[in-house]
Amino acid sequence: MWEKELMVYRDFKDGELLHDMAWLMGHYGDGGEEAKALLYDCMHRLLEMAGHHGFYGNLWHCYLTNLLVNNENSYSMACEIRGEVEGTINRAVLHDILIFKKFYDYDFKDMMRTLDMDCFSLALSYESCKQGSKVYNTRICKRICDLAVKFTQDHSPEEMKATLTEFYREYGVGKFGLHKAFRIVHDGQGVQIVPILNIAHVRLDDLVGYEIPKKKLTDNTEAFVEGRKANNCLLFGDAGTGKSSSIKAIANEYYGKGLRIIEVYKHQFQDLNDVIAQIKNRNYKFIIYMDDLSFEEFEIEYKYLKAVIEGGLEKKPENVLIYATSNRRHLIKETFADKEGRRDQLHSSDTVQEKLSLVSRFGVTVFFCAPDKKQFQEIVRVLAQRHGITMPEDELLMEANQWELAHGGLSGRTAQQFVDYLLGKIG
Numbered sequence: 001m002w003e004k005e006l007m008v009y010r011d012f013k014d015g016e017l018l019h020d021m022a023w024l025m026g027h028y029g030d031g032g033e034e035a036k037a038l039l040y041d042c043m044h045r046l047l048e049m050a051g052h053h054g055f056y057g058n059l060w061h062c063y064l065t066n067l068l069v070n071n072e073n074s075y076s077m078a079c080e081i082r083g084e085v086e087g088t089i090n091r092a093v094l095h096d097i098l099i100f101k102k103f104y105d106y107d108f109k110d111m112m113r114t115l116d117m118d119c120f121s122l123a124l125s126y127e128s129c130k131q132g133s134k135v136y137n138t139r140i141c142k143r144i145c146d147l148a149v150k151f152t153q154d155h156s157p158e159e160m161k162a163t164l165t166e167f168y169r170e171y172g173v174g175k176f177g178l179h180k181a182f183r184i185v186h187d188g189q190g191v192q193i194v195p196i197l198n199i200a201h202v203r204l205d206d207l208v209g210y211e212i213p214k215k216k217l218t219d220n221t222e223a224f225v226e227g228r229k230a231n232n233c234l235l236f237g238d239a240g241t242g243k244s245s246s247i248k249a250i251a252n253e254y255y256g257k258g259l260r261i262i263e264v265y266k267h268q269f270q271d272l273n274d275v276i277a278q279i280k281n282r283n284y285k286f287i288i289y290m291d292d293l294s295f296e297e298f299e300i301e302y303k304y305l306k307a308v309i310e311g312g313l314e315k316k317p318e319n320v321l322i323y324a325t326s327n328r329r330h331l332i333k334e335t336f337a338d339k340e341g342r343r344d345q346l347h348s349s350d351t352v353q354e355k356l357s358l359v360s361r362f363g364v365t366v367f368f369c370a371p372d373k374k375q376f377q378e379i380v381r382v383l384a385q386r387h388g389i390t391m392p393e394d395e396l397l398m399e400a401n402q403w404e405l406a407h408g409g410l411s412g413r414t415a416q417q418f419v420d421y422l423l424g425k426i427g
Contacts (some may be wrong), residue, residue: 002099008075008089009096012067017045021060022103028111036115046123054133054141059123061148064103068164069144069173076173081258081283083169090161097164098157105152137197140178143171172258176284180255182262184271191274193262204249207242208379208412213366214246220364221250224321225257225285231363232309232322240413241368243325244291250323251287261287261323272308280317290324309361324362370410376400379415389422 003015003022012018020042028035046059055062075093078085112120133141147167154160171177179195186192204214217233224230235243251261262275272288279286290305309322371379380400381393389396403418404410 002102006096006099007092008073009068009071009093009100010073012071014063015067017042017063018067018103024111025106028114036117039111039115039117039120043120043123047126050126050128052133053135054128054138055145056126056128057145058148058152059126060108061104061152062145064100065144065148065151068100069147069167069171069178070175072174076168077282079165079168080172080177081169084162084165094157094161097161101151101154101157101160104160134197136178140171143167172284176260176279176282180251180260182260184262184264184268184275186268186271191271191278193275193278196263199251200245200248201252202245202249204246204253207245207249208382208415209371209375210242210246210368213368216364216366217246217250218253221254221259221287224287225254225259230321232361233324233364233366234362235323235325235366235368236328237368238370238411239327240408240411241370242412243368245412246368247287247289247291247323247325254285258284259287260284261289263289263291266290266293269305269308272305276308276317276320279320282319284319286320287323288320290322293324293326294328306361322362371412373401373410376404376410376415379412380418383415383419384422387419387423389419389426391422 003018020038024031024035024039024042028039031038046063049055049063049066050059053062053066055066075085075089078089108120108124112118132138135141136144147163150163151160154163168177175182175193175195179197181196181199182193183196184191185194204218207214213235217235220230220233235246237243247261251259262279264272264275275288305322309316377397377400380396384391384396391399399422400415400418403421404414407417408414
């Protein structure tokens, strides 16, 4: 059937359903009970897809659209972020889009009548249960469903190809195009980069104060996403001051400009070369994010990190930066023995330089210090106002002072926890 004639769009991750539906389109007339059973099975898979992905409307069209927006091939990866490209590849893609248009335009009425399966119409006009997608965030899920409708309105393969290319330019393709944050999983198939579906929707404006640190961070990030020279960045300082929240805010702020963030834990540093190999030829900008980074004397994982950041034979790709947060300025635990040359160290200065060499590879360092009492109270006032808490200011600040004395001291995190406590009391 038609799917066997595809040239560029092949090897779909969930392509078995496409093959089964294509077979039905060519054989339902003489397939008898076998064809009817297969159509029921296909309908089951479409309904399961709707529940898992959050799709609605014509599930057959949503399925086809999902295949197109996730197929990473030479054309789709060339178009991501950049848009339309030139060359012979366009003619090959147009050939494939013509085939997909046949799938989109296929009329199931005769198949349903022949197999006595009017119930298949449920899959062609499906109302979602609104439980949400387990695969995409709400915005992307809606965009795919809208794209499925737009494809049916395109009158020619050329129009359909232009619509798809614009989607690649705006959102990208595959997991890197449709998600903003990722983590590393090491399974039987090696190092996998998997999406994080629920990233906190924090914005830089949500972080009260810290204007100078935020400006330093955004300046470096903007240079990076705009293709200018930028540095690896270390955010250090007191606990609860917004270092990790700033990184999350950066991911949200610059997602539309092609920025993606990959979270890597300390025990995964040996996988960094594999991770970089998977992302270095993509059109996105990637921040490899390391939260709460620090090392004890006996931990040697930092040596992997040093080699990746700067020092290995292979040059770090232009589309990759390292962002880390830490409570320690120098990352690796130091002792007075290091400074004074005790413990039988013949070359104590070498030991100190070894421990300082990691932090020196971060070209930008941003300091987040704990707020003083006045700044803490201002954070509480702003957060309370944002959440609609109308408590008298004197009472609010008095309770805030009592809260911070018993819950970790002066910090933005403590202020947010106090406001959450008040919201819980209000109900």
